[in-house]
Amino acid sequence: xxxxxxxxxxTARRGSGLRGLxxxxxxxxxGTLAAANSFALVAQLPQLAQVWISAWSVLLAAVVYLAWGTxxxxxxxxxxxxxxxxxxxxxxxxxxxxxxxxxxxxxxxLAAGWLAHAAWDVAHHxxxxxxxxxxxxxxxxxxxxxxxxxxxxxxx
Numbered sequence: 001x002x003x004x005x006x007x008x009x010x011t012a013r014r015g016s017g018l019r020g021l022x023x024x025x026x027x028x029x030x031g032t033l034a035a036a037n038s039f040a041l042v043a044q045l046p047q048l049a050q051v052w053i054s055a056w057s058v059l060l061a062a063v064v065y066l067a068w069g070t071x072x073x074x075x076x077x078x079x080x081x082x083x084x085x086x087x088x089x090x091x092x093x094x095x096x097x098x099x100x101x102x103x104x105x106x107x108x109x110l111a112a113g114w115l116a117h118a119a120w121d122v123a124h125h126x127x128x129x130x131x132x133x134x135x136x137x138x139x140x141x142x143x144x145x146x147x148x149x150x151x152x153x154x155x156x
Contacts, residue, residue, distance in 0.1 A: 026134075027134040027135070027137035027138040027141070028137060028138070028141050030138045030141075031137065031138040031139065031140065031141025031142040031145070032141055032142075032145060034138070034142045035141070035142040035145035035146055035149075036145075038057075038142075038146065039149060042054070047103050047155040048103070050155045051098055051099060051103060051106045051107075051110065051155065052099055054098070054110045054114075054146070054150070055094070055095040055096075055098040055099050055106075055110060055113075056095055058091050058094055058095060058098075058110065058113040058114060058117055059088070059091045059092050059094070059095040061091070061117050061139065061143070062084075062087045062088045062090075062091040062092075062117065062120070063088055064131075065084055065087065065120070065124065065130055065131055066084045066085070066087075066088055068130060068131045068135070069081075069084055069129070069130035069131065072129075072130065072131075074129045074130050075130070080129065080130065084130065087120060090116075091113060091116075091117065094109060094110070094112070094113035094116070095113070097109050098110050098113065103155060104154075106155075107150045107151075107154050107155050108150075108151070110147075110150055111147045111150040111151045112147075114143045114144075114146045114147035114150065115143070115144070115147045117139070117143045118139075118140050118143040118144050118147065121136045121137070121139045121140035121143060122136075122140060124136040125137055125140065
C-alpha cells in the first residue's frame, strides 16, 4: 500500500513575506552583519593595519575551510584535500602580495582575493561538502561585501 501524504511547499512551511524571507535567507543576513561589524572595527585603525588584517583574514577564511573539511571527514578524498591545500597556498600568496605592495595596490589585491574566495564559497555551496551550505552562503555574502567596499570606498 502506498502513502499519498502530501507535504506543503517550502514557502508555506516557512511562512511568506518578510518573515519567510528572513527564515530562508538568514545566512545572507549573518554575512551582511559580519561584514558590517568588520568595517566598524577595522575602519578606526591605520590603513596599514587594515591591509594586514584583511590580508590575513582572507588567508584565515581558506584555513577555516581546510580545518572544517578535516573535522567533517570530507578531506579523506584526495582531490578535495589537494584543492583545499592549494586554496590555502593561493590565498596565502594573496595575503603576502597585499602586504608587500603600496596601500592603493593592496586594496585591489585584497579585493581580488575576497572575490576569489567568494567564487570558492559558491563552489562549496554547490558541492555541499567541506563546509555546510549555510556557512558557504554566509561567507559568500561577507566576501562580496568586503570586496565591494575595498573597490568603492577603499581603506580608511
